[in-house]
Amino acid sequence: QCPDEDIPEFQNISRHRYFNTNTLWIRLDALKEILDANGGVLPLPMIRNKKTLNPRDPKSAPVYQLETAMGAGIECFPGARAVNVPRSRFFPVKTTSDLFLLRSDAIVVDEHGNVALAPERQGNTPVVDLDAKLYKLVDSLDGLGLPSLAGMDKLTLRGRFHFHDGAVLRGTLLMENDSDETKEILPGVYAGA
Template sequence: LLADGVKYAFVSNSDNLGAQLDMNFLRWFAESGAPFVMEVTRRTEADKKGGHLAVRKADGHLILREVAQCPDADIPEFQNISKHRYFNTNTLWIRLDALKEILDANGGVLPLPMIRNSKTLNPRDPESAPVYQLETAMGAGIECFPGARAVNVPRSRFFPVKTTSDLLLLRSDAIAVDEDGKVALAPERKGKTPVVDLDSKLYKLVDSLDSLGLPSLIGLDKLTLRGRFHFQDGAVLQGTLLMENDSEETKEILPGVYAGA
């Protein structure tokens, strides 16, 4: 890329539907002289498990801390969105000459911390053999670039689809897609993202949503769903709702408005 005259790289997750190349941002990045910039945004309840920025006391460098790197005893503090206010959107801007220098100095790899995630061999069976997924986070590269910066961007530049909870929201009327394919909250939401928390034991995989149905979420603040449900067409959820079903039978939610506090 450098040989072809390319100076900058824009890197984003494929599951972040809000990440789009912004020419104004690119111009600022080029003029800033920063070798690496991470787009961050304010954490909400929906993002409390996401990696957040911190400052390393030893040298003042920005670093990224993921939940898998956090001791269990510190999880409540990790998820404190008032204390750790900014999280990594995984949208990165990188100056390629700076990247090459760091790669050359480290044998062709970035010296990133290893992350160990606990999984099960079969994601559909929580009782299957436990395994570890070893990975490095590309956002952790912020600690490798002296002079790296983070920029707080509008929430509209972060729309992830990592879980079935995210996918249910994406499919709902709380989300609008314009003619250019840009995904954004419906105008009626006034910039506030609904929080959807589905039962992870029952709705972990995409095909599990087929039996759930699709209620209206445009007036929703937060939905916590525990147990088996089916939302019939015309079911409208508003406010903050906790819906629980301890039975093995699926509970039918009939057409109508269901409003919480």
Template sequence: CNNLWLDLQRLHDRLSQSGPVLGLPLIRNEKTVDPTDPTSPRTLQLETAMGAAIEVFPGARAIVVERGRFLPVKTTNELMLLRSDVFTLAEDARLVTDLPKLPGIDLDPRHYKTINQFDERVQIVPSLRDARSLRVRGDWTFSHPVHVTGDATLEDNGQQQSVPPDLH
């Protein structure tokens, strides 16, 4: 669930009846203690899916909200899109795009998984307005303006490289 809207009075009433526990199912999520270090100790994160809360509120309903109303950023792939020229700031302070379809971004998780890795390698975000997709494999640095057109792939040659200005 990306967004959850609640009636706070109904939540208060439910918690007053049941105590501080809603009885939602637990999800077991395996992670490393330090997400930037895959060799750090493994740990378990226990969490609940808030969307499951619909089961504990009689009369609750799900509504569909169009994708244009929110822009989730859970990966550096989505971050690159958000920081690029694909989006503009509307008068009502929403980020909007006029593209019929967003370009697909696939950054090598070995080099772009964390925000620190991303910021180290993406010093200048490429222009993606004319891109259909960008696939990056290996350790590439975006250190000068780059214009991506159509479907572009940067292959891994085993060493750090700088992205060329025009990428097709």
């Protein structure tokens, strides 16, 4: 929703410090008023995203996904306000690599709902880089299993793997499997540099 020539300034976080809208709270009477004034729809801008017909096959037919961003809906409500939720309540998940990390023991959720690194991480977030060809979609993580990442610095995974309960990864690891068969990672400690 930004012209190409404006993207560098749009991404300037010094100028635009608040840019994610993850939750909307709307007064129903205000929503009804806007819907009544606009024929039963919110007048939101249309977003066109280039995709492939089959997200698992990058060579499948190109298509456009049309969507609207609910965050843009705030422009429909005069006097709308933003609430700044502290970063401690948010763990961004944009990729399956992020989700894999969030599900791991390197991340904890405390009794107040704060998402944080496990104390033993001492403020250092592990880097997870899953093979995008194999682990792009959420359901592709189902057969992967979940090793311990609490002692991991960086994990790069290329190829098909399955981690059994009790697999512990430490340090910096590049795990590669060039075959079409899934490589089984049995319980034990696997340490890299």
